[in-house]
Amino acid sequence: MSAIETASRHTISVLVDNEPGILARVVGLFSGRGYNIESLTVAKTNEKENLSRITIVTTGTPMVIEQIKAQLDRLVPVHRVRDLTVEGAHVERELALVKVKGTGERRVEALRLADVFRAKVIDAKNDSFVFEVTGSSDKVDTFIGLMDGLGLVDVGRTGIVATTRGGEAL
Structure with a gap:
């Protein structure tokens, strides 16, 4: 018998190429699967490498959060996905x-x-x-x-x- 998984709030940081359409693709991933975005910020963080950081706050069960991270990681041009909530001190x-x-x-x-x-x-x-x-x-x-x-x-x-x-x- 498995325990019922409860939803919790997670802050996910995504490093992407700074190019047109990437934010729409990330948001589309969430809306297409019925996931809610509680907070979303995006800004260029590395001028030389032309990178932006997207910070997403969402709520979900551990399984849903893992699914979100895996789907984000498969998007091109995503370089890195980190769940700051799980990784510890932030x-x-x-x-x-x-x-x-x-x-x-x-x-x-x-x-x-x-x-x-x-x-x-x-x-x-x-x-x-x-x-x-x-x-x-x-x-x-x-x-x-x-x-x-x-x-x-x-x-x-x-x-x-x-x-x-x-x-x-x-």
Whole structure:
């Protein structure tokens, strides 16, 4: 008798050639098989070799995650696929721009909370602020939740970027 496998969140890093269409192929792999992408970031990381890193956060059973990694690894021009969640120590961060509208006590409280969360004021008007908050997704979620009661107007999030700890490259 086998235990029921439970789904868990995984951060997968994929090193690819920086060329047109590769992101569409990666996303198509997920959507074609009914896998959900919770977060997706992509950027050029090596100018000389023309490489980009795609960071994908998804949820699945161990079998589904292994299937995703195997299918990603077969895509051309994928150079390397790493499941940072399984491999151990890694760092994840997310950035959000959070617009809050308010005056008086609400304005003072928003500034106080921003200070506690080490959020930067990157735009200020008489009746609003735009804060930049960086950290774990939980930290960003908590900050946004607190701002919701103080006049939250808009939120823009980058998605998660991640890297392994130590001196090894992807």
